[in-house]
Amino acid sequence: MATVRRLQQFGETIFTGITELARIHDAVDLGQGYPNFDGPQFVKDAARAAIDAGHNQYSRMYGEPVLNEQIARRFQLDTGLVVDPDAEITVTSGCTEALASACLGLLEAGDEVIVFEPFYDAYVVDTVLANGVPRYVTLRPPEFRVDPDEIRAAITDRTRAIIVNTPHNPTGRVFDRQELLAIAEICVEHDLIAISDEVYEHMVYEGEHISLSTLPGMWERTVTCSSLGKTFSLTGWKIGWAVAPRPLTDALRAAHQFVTYSISTPLQHGAAAALGSDAAYYEELLAAYQERRDVLVGGLRSVGFELLKPEGAYFVYADHTSFGFADDVSFVEHLIETVGVAAIPPSAFYHDAADGADFVRFSFCKDIATLETAIGRLGKLPQ
Numbered sequence: 001m002a003t004v005r006r007l008q009q010f011g012e013t014i015f016t017g018i019t020e021l022a023r024i025h026d027a028v029d030l031g032q033g034y035p036n037f038d039g040p041q042f043v044k045d046a047a048r049a050a051i052d053a054g055h056n057q058y059s060r061m062y063g064e065p066v067l068n069e070q071i072a073r074r075f076q077l078d079t080g081l082v083v084d085p086d087a088e089i090t091v092t093s094g095c096t097e098a099l100a101s102a103c104l105g106l107l108e109a110g111d112e113v114i115v116f117e118p119f120y121d122a123y124v125v126d127t128v129l130a131n132g133v134p135r136y137v138t139l140r141p142p143e144f145r146v147d148p149d150e151i152r153a154a155i156t157d158r159t160r161a162i163i164v165n166t167p168h169n170p171t172g173r174v175f176d177r178q179e180l181l182a183i184a185e186i187c188v189e190h191d192l193i194a195i196s197d198e199v200y201e202h203m204v205y206e207g208e209h210i211s212l213s214t215l216p217g218m219w220e221r222t223v224t225c226s227s228l229g230k231t232f233s234l235t236g237w238k239i240g241w242a243v244a245p246r247p248l249t250d251a252l253r254a255a256h257q258f259v260t261y262s263i264s265t266p267l268q269h270g271a272a273a274a275l276g277s278d279a280a281y282y283e284e285l286l287a288a289y290q291e292r293r294d295v296l297v298g299g300l301r302s303v304g305f306e307l308l309k310p311e312g313a314y315f316v317y318a319d320h321t322s323f324g325f326a327d328d329v330s331f332v333e334h335l336i337e338t339v340g341v342a343a344i345p346p347s348a349f350y351h352d353a354a355d356g357a358d359f360v361r362f363s364f365c366k367d368i369a370t371l372e373t374a375i376g377r378l379g380k381l382p383q
Helices: 002-009 014-024 041-052 065-079 094-106 122-129 148-154 177-190 246-259 265-275 279-302 328-339 368-378
Strands: 089-093 112-117 133-138 159-165 193-197 222-227 239-243 315-319 359-363
Touching: 014 328, 041 265, 065 089, 065 239, 065 265, 089 094, 089 246, 094 122, 094 159, 094 193, 094 222, 094 239, 094 246, 112 122, 122 133, 122 159, 133 148, 148 177, 159 177, 177 193, 222 246, 239 265, 279 315, 279 368, 328 359, 328 368
Parallel strands: 112 133, 112 159, 159 193, 193 222
Antiparallel strands: 089 239, 222 239, 315 359
């Protein structure tokens, strides 16, 4: 247990740390959210062709034109919004950098940012790096719904922005129209900027993905962040983007030019080929992930976990308390060292670790054989 706590306390990334512990103990890794299968061949071929064609020098700071155009096309298909590929799209080093550059470019020292928890850890770090102050709104079990009254209670005269993630990591919630309209109303009322992380937009099994930027009054105040990695199983490429109106884009780019400046040129050409995919690709992606979700959910329930079936993304957020462990860290330590399955202790996703102590996060971005092996090992848990 001391090893996992050290990862949390001394700033080492919990995700990569758990992956290393899984390797040491030969555990099936359902921790960090990366696929154990490769992305489409045609996308990799396009990147190789770009290398051979000489696309190997710095790209344009805000993205290769062919990729910006494909992002604009895809964004219009998904949202109905027409955006300027040159003035309103910035290609970044994954969604992670899009989020960081948005915070660095748009926040002033002392600005407060509403962050829903459990959160992707970068949201808090990005806020603090920009000398901002996170203000937490907790999504509570069993449904993890957005409570507008709690948002309003967290707002002060220093509140500048809100970070929204739907489909949501780690709970798997897909925020519905009522929840998002409430967020939009609050943003307009208090003149807040919205930073919307939508990397799992094409993994929605129940409900629908609604881009926050499409709601009344939101386009002019929203930075929409997404990436190639999740949708095309190419997380190591780190190709992401931010879509926003010109004033917000200009601020984001002021930070981006000093954070990464430009992104891998040949991989941007591969990303452009990926985004040119037709509807069949997205349908097959969704069907494959829904099958993986159902296998893992069924297996977890069969061995005694209580959970909310994820509506989107590729994580299962499960209650482990029936197995008798004191908290999430001790449970994950037991999983790795004794059961042979790695997962993430979600106390790392809360400012008060106690709020995550009853839960564990599993990822299902793995092939079916791996998921079935993990489920078999989880049968060793005390009943």
